[in-house]
Amino acid sequence: MTALDPAAEQVLQDVAVSDLDRARARAMLGLGKTGDQHTDSRSLREVITGSKAGWYTVIVLGLLGLVGTLQGYAFGVMAPEIARTLGITRSEIATLNAVKALATAALTIPLVMTVQRTPRRAFVTIVGAFVWAVFGLMTAFVTTLAGLAVVLIADGATSGTQTTMHMPLLADSYPPQGRVRILSMYAGMGAGGNIVAPLTIAALTTWAALTWRGVFLFTGLLTLVVAVLATRLRDPGFGHLDTEKVRAASVAGPVQHGPQLGFAEITRRLMMVPTIRRQLAGWMVLGAMAVPLGTFITFLLDERWGIGPGGRGILAATQAAVALGMLAKFGKVGERMLRDNPASVVQLASVFIAASTVATSLAALAPYFAVVVVLLTVGSAGIAMLAPSLGALQMGLVPAEMRPHAIALGGLSAGFGGLTGSIYLSGIDRRFGVAGAIVALAIPGLIAALIVRSCAKTLESDIDHMVTDLVEEARVQAAVANQAPLPLLALRGIDAKYGDLQVLFDIDFTVAEGEIVALLGTNGSGKSTMLKVISGLLLPSAGSVRLSGTDITYMSAERRVRLGITQIPGGHAVFGPLTVVDNLRAYAETLDLGARALAPEIDRCLELFPALGDRRNQLAATLSGGEQQMLALTKAAILRPRLLLIDELSLGLAPTIVGGLLQRVEDLRQSGTTIVLVEQSVNLALSVCERAYFLERGTVRFSGAGKDLLQRDDLLRAVFLHGADAASTRRDKGAP
Secondary structure (H helix, E strand, C coil): CCCCHEEEEEEEEHCCCCHHHHHHHHHHHCCCCCCCHCCCCCCCHHHHHHHHHHHHHHHHHHHHHHHHHHHHHHHHHHHHHHHHHCCCCHHHHHHHHHHHHHHHHHHHHHHHHHHHCCHHHHHHHHCCCCCCCCHHHHHHHHCCHHHHHHHHHHHHHHHHHHHHHHHHHHHHHCHHHHHHHHHHHHHHHEEEEEEHHHHHHHHHHHHHHCHHHHHHHHHHHHHHHHHHHHHHHCEEEEEEEECHHHHHHHHCCCCCCCCCCHHHHHHHHHCCCHHHHHHHHHHHHHHHHHHHHHHHHHHHHHCCCCCCCHHHHHHHHHHHHHHHHHHHHHHHHHHHHHHHHHHHHHHHHHHHHHHHHHHHHHHHCCCCCHHHHHHHHHHHHHHHHHHHHHHHHHHEEEEEEEHHHHHHHHHHHHHHHHHHHHHHHHHHHHHHHHHHHHHHCCCHHHHHHHHHHHHHHCCHHHHHHHHHHHHHHHHCCCCCCCCCCCCCEEEEEEEEECCCEEEEEEEEEEEECEEEEEEEECCCCCCHHHHHHHHCCCCCCCEEEEEEEECCCCCHHHHHHHHCCEEEEECCEEECCCEHHHHHHHHHHHHHHCHHHHHHHHHHHHHHHHHHCCCCCCCCHHCHHHHHHHHHHHHHHHHCCEEEEEEEECCCCCCHHHHHHHHHHHHHHHCCEEEEEEEHHHHHCCCCCCCCCCCCCCCCEEEEEEEHHHHCHHHHHHHHHHHHHHHHHHHCCCCC
């Protein structure tokens, strides 16, 4: 049998020693987390002029954000006038806003899929800006609630380019050491839009005497002008200033990338990051507060205080000016906090949310208009600080090519939260009025603050895991490029959970090409869970799974089958209501074989088990246990797997039958299939396996030659002889 190549083992072991710690430290520097001794004293101007992007990228993207703010503000501040013209209620307006937010988030998914393999975020941004301008113009011509809904949904869908493309473009255009300041500048231009927008709306409605329709004509044309200015945008590529540098710094030669993940696989991978999960929950609850809030504040100012569009515009401009000042101050402070202790940025963001929530709720109850202005200003400033603080953290939590996906998931969460919040508030509004609805928003706001604060517990660990994955991937792929020997299968540092119950703990497991490796252990030790992690039926909470050096940790089970991984589950490996041949046809669907090519494959596999050939039209449920296991092996053989995972081959079978099955397993190995065999019986397993792993309570207690395992009485006696000892004791006592 093929023994594990020591050189292959050493290649991966090199990734886990002190070398990796040094590479991780270099990677942290590249991602902007440096600590006190590595502060970046460069001014923002030096950071921008020293980059290839220069001022153009941040200014143009900022202008697109500014005109987006103008359009959004125009709808928000003129909502009462639109409602009166179209004959709709404020609850319907709030729901339309939430539907727009949800559409913006949901329709970012196809946008993200467009750029996940090729860096064309700039192209998508430009096209989105032009389409966005057109739908902005169309808003001026709606006459019904349905028409308004269609335009807002379409506008939200195209403005999704702003939410998903701008921040990743900025992150890849400017160095990480200036990221918080760059994002603060970008957010500041958005805040500047909140100054320009109210003044513009006030001028258009008061001095130019335009109706809301004329206002939307103006904003649509302005968006069209900025879209033209944006036509020189170019995509700098994924992560060339941070994550690609981390990969490159980890190897001596060029980095080779394995198969790219699909959208669903990237989503699964992101959802395995504890901090990302907490952030998404926070965005959902925060969306329930923030999305409908603007609409209800507008109606509060209109109905309770009699403030028209011009006055509301001046108030919004004052709020934006304060937010702009805070953003300018926060840029450098936040960057220093991010370098020294990223968790402190999360904690500060939670304070912003709580302060904004409390201030806004008090504003709804304040008896004096001056107090209302102060409280609303504090509330809006707190929300404005979230984009650069949480955005910079999110950029550092995931590889560059996955950043649009993370943002899209966040937007989708906020959109669902916003729709829920609007429905929640509509009933409160009818019973307690607009002030009661705003006060009720304190509940989701404070919950969101607590959720965001909890991200501090997992942030450092998740950044470290991301960096470790990047370094390991780069070094293993470089080994592949240099034709270094690698095992067919390698698991490194695998943790796996079912909910909160952790089953596997820091598992290392390797299998060489052409081996049969036994995986042994007690019931509940984690053997079947390991097979699920290898086959993709269960994602690990930590660690990596590699097939010939290629990282398949987050690939779907379907793609792994096509890569050559097949599993025979224990005890239920056949489709009972189908015939023997139909079982084989069902498995062969994976190969996309035509009818002509399929028939010879079925005949080839049935030659392995002549007994099945005589029962080819018999229902699988009517076969004996041994024949069903034969059929399971035959189904696996039709896929011609590189790696076959067999779970409990001997379960419930007589030893003579098992002996025949094990001979067929050996035949499969001789034909080029590598096999991992899970067994309860040590003697049976080691009759065909030279190497074995022994699991106990989710950890590897033994790995090595089978003959050495047979010497470990501390493992084998406790596990396999306990039942026999207990039976012997009962007999000595005269028990039946």
